[in-house]
Amino acid sequence: MASFIVLTEEQQRLQREAPPExxxxxxxxxxxxxxxxxxxxxxxxxxxxxxxxxxxxAEVRMARERIDRATVEVVYKPKVGLPRPVDRxxxxxxxxxLESAIMGSAHPRSAISVIIQETxxxxxxxxxCINAACLALLDAAVGLxxxxxxxxxxxxxxxxxxxxxxxxxxxxxVAVMTFVFESVDHKLxxxxxxxxxxxxxxxxxxxxxxxxxxxxxxxxxESLEKKLLKTV
Amino acid sequence: xxxxxxxxxEKEFILNNIKEHRRxxxxxxxxxxxxxxxxxxxxxxxxxxxxxxxxxAQVSCEVGQPKQTRPHDGVLFVNVELSPMASPAFEQGRPxxxxxxLSRLMERCLKESRCVDLESLCIVSGEKVWHVRVDIHVLxxxxxxxxxxxxxxxxxxxxxxxxxxxxxxxEITIHPLEEKDPxxxxxxxxxxxxxxxxxxxxKYLLVDPSEKEEKxxxxxxxxxxxxxxxxxxxxxxxxxxxxxxxxxxxxxxxVTKVTKTTELIVQAxxxxxxxxxxxxxxxxxxxxxxxKVTSNHWRETQVKxxxxxxxxxxxxxxxxxxxxxxxxxxxxxxxxDAARLKDVEPNVDIVARGVGAIGEGGASRxxxxxxxxxxxxxxxxxxxxxxxxxxxxxEYDEDSEEETQxxxxxxx
Numbered sequence: 316m317a318s319f320i321v322l323t324e325e326q327q328r329l330q331r332e333a334p335p336e337x338x339x340x341x342x343x344x345x346x347x348x349x350x351x352x353x354x355x356x357x358x359x360x361x362x363x364x365x366x367x368x369x370x371x372x373a374e375v376r377m378a379r380e381r382i383d384r385a386t387v388e389v390v391y392k393p394k395v396g397l398p399r400p401v402d403r404x405x406x407x408x409x410x411x412x413l414e415s416a417i418m419g420s421a422h423p424r425s426a427i428s429v430i431i432q433e434t435x436x437x438x439x440x441x442x443x444c445i446n447a448a449c450l451a452l453l454d455a456a457v458g459l460x461x462x463x464x465x466x467x468x469x470x471x472x473x474x475x476x477x478x479x480x481x482x483x484x485x486x487x488x489v490a491v492m493t494f495v496f497e498s499v500d501h502k503l504x505x506x507x508x509x510x511x512x513x514x515x516x517x518x519x520x521x522x523x524x525x526x527x528x529x530x531x532x533x534x535x536x537e538s539l540e541k542k543l544l545k546t547v
Numbered sequence: 548x549x550x551x552x553x554x555x556x557e558k559e560f561i562l563n564n565i566k567e568h569r570r571x572x573x574x575x576x577x578x579x580x581x582x583x584x585x586x587x588x589x590x591x592x593x594x595x596x597x598x599x600x601x602x603x604a605q606v607s608c609e610v611g612q613p614k615q616t617r618p619h620d621g622v623l624f625v626n627v628e629l630s631p632m633a634s635p636a637f638e639q640g641r642p643x644x645x646x647x648x649l650s651r652l653m654e655r656c657l658k659e660s661r662c663v664d665l666e667s668l669c670i671v672s673g674e675k676v677w678h679v680r681v682d683i684h685v686l687x688x689x690x691x692x693x694x695x696x697x698x699x700x701x702x703x704x705x706x707x708x709x710x711x712x713x714x715x716x717x718e719i720t721i722h723p724l725e726e727k728d729p730x731x732x733x734x735x736x737x738x739x740x741x742x743x744x745x746x747x748x749x750k751y752l753l754v755d756p757s758e759k760e761e762k763x764x765x766x767x768x769x770x771x772x773x774x775x776x777x778x779x780x781x782x783x784x785x786x787x788x789x790x791x792x793x794x795x796x797x798x799x800x801x802v803t804k805v806t807k808t809t810e811l812i813v814q815a816x817x818x819x820x821x822x823x824x825x826x827x828x829x830x831x832x833x834x835x836x837x838x839k840v841t842s843n844h845w846r847e848t849q850v851k852x853x854x855x856x857x858x859x860x861x862x863x864x865x866x867x868x869x870x871x872x873x874x875x876x877x878x879x880x881x882x883x884d885a886a887r888l889k890d891v892e893p894n895v896d897i898v899a900r901g902v903g904a905i906g907e908g909g910a911s912r913x914x915x916x917x918x919x920x921x922x923x924x925x926x927x928x929x930x931x932x933x934x935x936x937x938x939x940x941x942e943y944d945e946d947s948e949e950e951t952q953x954x955x956x957x958x959x
Contacts (some may be wrong), residue, residue: 337850359832
């Protein structure tokens with residue numbers, strides 16, 4: 316037997332005008348979870364888990380040496396198989412984002428390397444990678460111009476916007492956008508989008524993500540405070 | 548990056564300690580470090596900690612062609628990755644000698660012991676079989692990666708489930724996980740590797756060497772064994788000669804170690820299965836305790852959506868400005884930090900002639916330094932702009948366009 320839900324026009328209007336969902340899945344971080352590196356962090360956003368480590372400033376290979384600033388190296392390691400072009404692209408995005416965050420001119424002729432290991436990809440993987448990398452850099456006490464926080468959002472078929480989407484939501488969505496913001500003036504640092512969306516939707520997503528990013532910054536602060544003040 | 552070598556006095560210290568039957572971390576000669584096995588949300592994902600050595604293993608499968616020589620068998624492939632993640636000494640890209648040795652040993656342990664029933668991985672004989680791949684990522688190298696990886700690999704294989712397949716005539720259907728329950732691999736037994744390190748021409752023997760002990764040891768013997776006391780692999784490396792007694796002693800130690808570890812794996816698998824059945828939260832995020840100083844946990848946060856956001860979505864005229872201000876953030880890296888610092892006017896109060904007042908300027912202003920830079924920069928621009936306003940506006944536009952490009956570059 317089929318069942319119907321009757322929607323009045325009034326209800327439909329309300330549904331359309333309902334505020335978009337801005338939820339950040341539960342966050343779990345562990346700083347200094349590994350011992351051999353200068354800095355390490357593992358971050359879970361919901362079930363998406365990423366481990367990132369940072370070295371630096373350290374010796375740089377001659378070919379990559381830059382005389383006026385530090386070379387930022389990023390390696391992204393997928394969980395299954397060898398790195399594919401998609402992973403290289405991810406590496407590039409993360410590198411460019413981190414390059415603007417790291418105070419590179421303070422350490423010329425040296426390398427700051429970040430290695431990111433995907434542990435569990437269940438939605439918003441890129442955002443989680445960037446956030447984990449930022450935490451690892453903070454743990455390694457690398458000088459930063461600003462912190463970065465990434466938040467992903469998905470536009471569903473009915474125009475609904477979901478922040479920090481899970482894998483299943485991501486797969487159904489018509490567009491997925493990942494925004495990275497900086498911590499000083501909360502301006503945009505980088506954007507990555509997939510799919511089709513209107514300019515309006517882009518703006519709404521961006522503003523929603525910007526607000527969600529505040530929570531991520533607050534989370535960074537609390538995690539570091541806990542570690543530095545040594546209070547549980 | 549190069550690794551700091553172990554100094555001679557450190558080496559001597561460790562060796563002297565071993566002579567006196569002591570180890571750096573207070574263990575006895577035949578003790579393992581604490582082992583912790585945890586599973587991820589996805590099937591076949593296993594994380595093993597052995598003291599501070601950490602390894603992540605993931606099993607995956609795909610359909611492919613069988614080997615010509617064995618048309619009825621599936622294919623098992625083992626890959627061990629030693630990346631700079633684990634230790635600064637490892638290099639990215641080309642596999643080092645060490646990682647090749649590890650991969651080979653792991654492969655020998657898992658494949659040649661026939662622990663995984665490869666015949667059950669056959670779909671259509673000679674045409675289609677399952678290729679099972681085990682990827683082992685070493686996360687932290689604090690010694691004895693081999694034992695840790697072998698525990699991770701076999702636990703991940705036992706945890707893994709492949710999609711169900713049905714064959715009707717010529718047609719093969721691979722059922723997605725929602726449609727039919729996935730099938731576990733059939734594991735006949737669990738071979739585990741136990742490594743023994745020898746010091747001073749084989750006079751002293753240690754189980755589960757730490758990273759520093761590995762640097763001092765003369766040689767190593769690896770025994771692969773299952774809980775039925777069947778030896779699956781045996782490998783001796785290094786420059787030392789072994790007596791028959793020692794090999795026998797090692798194998799009897801291996802028996803107890805393997806029995807204990809197998810119990811641990813079975814227990815961990817059972818715990819995970821129960822947690823899944825009860826629908827409890829499982830996965831790595833749940834394993835991190837929030838009682839530690841270094842960890843932090845937040846429940847799901849509901850972000851309050853401000854009214855401005857909603858009204859902005861209406862597409863008001865103020866939007867274009869907003870975009871400009873957004874793009875400015877991209878200029879952060881094009882502008883050197885030195886230039887940024889220059890913008891801040893030095894603010895030193897001179898109390899009296901010859902009296903320096905540096906460091907007495909009141910409360911610290913470090914925190915809002917970036918903000919002041921920004922405002923002073925804007926002020927400078929505005930001052931210049933006052934006489935000829937129209938021109939400046941154009942300048943702004945040009946600026947923003949350039950910066951859009953940098954942002955786009957950043958994206959690709």
